[in-house]
Amino acid sequence: MSSWKSMNCSHTRRRWLTSVSCAMATQPFVRANPVSLPQPRSVIYIFLSGGLAQQDSFDPKPEAADDIRGEFEPIATQTPGLQVCEHMPLLAARSNLWSVVRSLTHPYNEHSQGHAVMMSGRTPMPVGFNPSLPKPTDHPSIAALMGALLPEPKGLPSAVVLPEKLVHRTGRVIPGQFGGVMGSQRDPWMLSASRFNAKSYGAWPEYEFHHARGKESSDDLTFRTPGLDLPEGLSTSHFGDRLELLSQIEKRDRTLQRLEETERFSRSRERAISMLGDGRLSRLFDIHSADESELRRYGKNTFGWSLMLSRRLVESGVGFVQVNLGNNETWDTHGNAFPNLKNYLLPPMDRAVSALLDDLSMSGRLSSTLVVMAGEFGRTPKISSLPSHYAEPGRDHWGAVQSVMLAGCGFEDGRIIGSTDSQGGHPKAERQTPESLAATMYSALGLPPHTQWHDLQDRPIPLYNADPISGVA
Numbered sequence: 001m002s003s004w005k006s007m008n009c010s011h012t013r014r015r016w017l018t019s020v021s022c023a024m025a026t027q028p029f030v031r032a033n034p035v036s037l038p039q040p041r042s043v044i045y046i047f048l049s050g051g052l053a054q055q056d057s058f059d060p061k062p063e064a065a066d067d068i069r070g071e072f073e074p075i076a077t078q079t080p081g082l083q084v085c086e087h088m089p090l091l092a093a094r095s096n097l098w099s100v101v102r103s104l105t106h107p108y109n110e111h112s113q114g115h116a117v118m119m120s121g122r123t124p125m126p127v128g129f130n131p132s133l134p135k136p137t138d139h140p141s142i143a144a145l146m147g148a149l150l151p152e153p154k155g156l157p158s159a160v161v162l163p164e165k166l167v168h169r170t171g172r173v174i175p176g177q178f179g180g181v182m183g184s185q186r187d188p189w190m191l192s193a194s195r196f197n198a199k200s201y202g203a204w205p206e207y208e209f210h211h212a213r214g215k216e217s218s219d220d221l222t223f224r225t226p227g228l229d230l231p232e233g234l235s236t237s238h239f240g241d242r243l244e245l246l247s248q249i250e251k252r253d254r255t256l257q258r259l260e261e262t263e264r265f266s267r268s269r270e271r272a273i274s275m276l277g278d279g280r281l282s283r284l285f286d287i288h289s290a291d292e293s294e295l296r297r298y299g300k301n302t303f304g305w306s307l308m309l310s311r312r313l314v315e316s317g318v319g320f321v322q323v324n325l326g327n328n329e330t331w332d333t334h335g336n337a338f339p340n341l342k343n344y345l346l347p348p349m350d351r352a353v354s355a356l357l358d359d360l361s362m363s364g365r366l367s368s369t370l371v372v373m374a375g376e377f378g379r380t381p382k383i384s385s386l387p388s389h390y391a392e393p394g395r396d397h398w399g400a401v402q403s404v405m406l407a408g409c410g411f412e413d414g415r416i417i418g419s420t421d422s423q424g425g426h427p428k429a430e431r432q433t434p435e436s437l438a439a440t441m442y443s444a445l446g447l448p449p450h451t452q453w454h455d456l457q458d459r460p461i462p463l464y465n466a467d468p469i470s471g472v473a
Contacts, residue, residue: 034151034158041409041445042314042365045142045322046307046353046373049166049174050331051114051402053379053395055424056341057085058100058403067383068423071338079414087346090354091405095414097357097366098407101469103418103427104374106434109397111329114376115166116176119143119322121438122465126180132172136456138180142438143188145453145463146320150445153317155281160313161322163194163223163306169328181455193225193309194302194327201330203301203348211336212390215344223305225285284312297355302326303348307356314369319445325349331375335390337383357407370444370472371407374437378402381425400426404437409444410473417469435466443468 053070055061060074060083074083077095084092091098106123108114112131117123120139128137147159166174179186202209204221287305298304303325310321326345333340353373360366379395386394401420418430442451442463451463 034149040317040319040368042318042369043146043320043441043444044307044310044314044356044369044371045320045441046371046405047119047166047322047324048331048349048373048375049115049324049326050111050329050333051375051377051379051397052331053333053337053341054102054401054403054420055379055381055395056337057088057346058405059102059420059424060085061381061422061424064381064423068381070383072342077414079416082414082416085346087342088350090350094354094357097361097412098371098405099411099413099415099417099471101404101406101417101430101432101437102420103401103430104404104432104434104437105401105427106377106399108399109377111168111332111376111397112175114397114399115174117434118374118376118437119176120180121434121441123434130175132175134173134175134178134180136180136184138175138178140180140182140186140453141177141188142441143177143320143322144179144182144186146445147188148182148186148453149447149451149463150319156313156316156318157189158318159188159320159322160191160318161188161324162191162309163302164192164324164327165190166324166327169199182453183456188322191225191309193306194221194223201328202326202344203299203303203352206299206301207303207344207348209340209344211332211334211340214336214339223288223302225287225309281316284316285309287312297351297358299348299351299355301348301352303352304355307352311356311359315363315365320441325352333379333394334396335386335394336392337379337394339392353405360408361412366408366412367473368409370409370411370441371405372437372441373405375402378424381423398425404432406440406469410471415471417471432469433466436469439464439466440468440472443472 055068056070056072060072061069062074073086075086075089075092077084077092079095082095106117108117110131113125116129116138119141121142122139126138128135143159143161147157150158152158165177168174178184200208200216200218200221201211205217208216208218210216287309290308294308298308306323306325310323313321331345357366357371360369377397377399378401380398383393383395401424418432419428420426421428447463449464452460453463454460
């Protein structure tokens with residue numbers, strides 16, 4: 001692929017194979033009993049780290065006071081009675097493909113807590129939760145659970161997180177993304193396609209910005225998907241010889257290694273080997289060689305590339321894909337909220353999500369693919385200012401309510417599910433929770449209500465902790 005460099009062939013084959021195995025995935029060996037499903041189903045979970053303001057997106061309040069309604073005007077959609085923000089015109093024109101839940105709530109206003117509950121589908125904090133550090137006592141993420149429970153397609157994991165794990169600009173890895181009490185061997189498969197830059201936000205390079213400084217441009221940002229061709233000069237027969245030698249070395253060293261570490265590496269190596277040289281998989285990940293018109297429809301930026309790849313993955317049989325649209329809590333609009341949403345955040349999201357829904361609908365896959373878009377929380381009803389940080393006002397953290405978009409699997413009909421009070425601050429009807437949202441994903445995937453998963457002590461734990469949102473098919 002033109003977007004990344006092949007590994008130097010002078011590496012020892014052992015080092016080369018190890019680096020391929022570890023760099024391409026963090027999904028290790030798992031002892032799991034995948035559920036047998038009657039037909040292929042998929043979920044794409046679009047996660048807006050930082051928290052999207054419900055009043056400035058899917059739940060406008062045009063009749064509220066100015067310090068609540070905000071600067072944006074509502075626009076009509078294809079669905080009678082449903083209005084959205086004026087800076088989401090493409091989604092407005094496709095409201096027949098999606099529904100909105102306006103009443104999802106949880107009690108947390110802190111980023112790490114919000115991430116943990118929305119990525120695990122569990123509202124209570126785990127024992128010993130540390131907002132600054134993932135711990136083995138954390139609840140497993142939905143991605144980790146689906147990686148263990150869903151059947152694996154040929155050559156690919158059953159659950160993928162892309163384009164990167166969520167990391168704060170300080171270097172703090174956000175807890176709640178991993179295997180938790182299931183063990184690190186069940187951490188989800190993280191693609192790591194995007195090179196994270198702690199100084200930047202947004203859908204770079206087209207929409208790179210800084211919350212306080214506005215538009216920015218960095219030279220060292222890269223979006224690289226796995227290259228699956230064998231290094232130049234290494235034939236298939238030679239590759240087999242090296243694998244046999246590696247196997248002999250590993251047999252000699254195995255008694256010196258912990259069993260878990262050996263199994264973990266073996267599983268990653270097995271998947272890497274199965275993917276190398278597979279022309280189908282090589283083409284799947286090579287998004288930069290996509291047709292120019294397709295690249296323009298999605299947007300030539302991290303949001304567009306990530307959602308295009310998510311579509312390709314579900315088309316290839318991957319059951320669960322989490323797409324993090326923006327690292328460094330990109331959607332955390334405490335200040336300069338309206339220019340940043342208008343100029344850098346809503347346009348690339350609107351374009352990329354609309355292109356995804358169009359393609360899933362045209363291919364007939366939308367009926368069997370649930371698309372979910374949410375963040376860790378919403379934003380405060382009242383606009384506030386932080387003059388020492390930002391020139392213009394914004395909204396603060398607000399776990400009491402957020403809007404969630406659902407498309408496909410019964411939600412492609414423009415429904416409004418739930419409502420909020422006149423200020424958009426609290427649920428008024430059809431209150432939903434992280435548990436009901438997670439249950440909706442599980443139900444869409446065809447997982448039975450009695451499904452269980454197992455922790456490190458092999459204790460069976462029910463997957464469902466609430467009923468799904470009404471209407472999932």
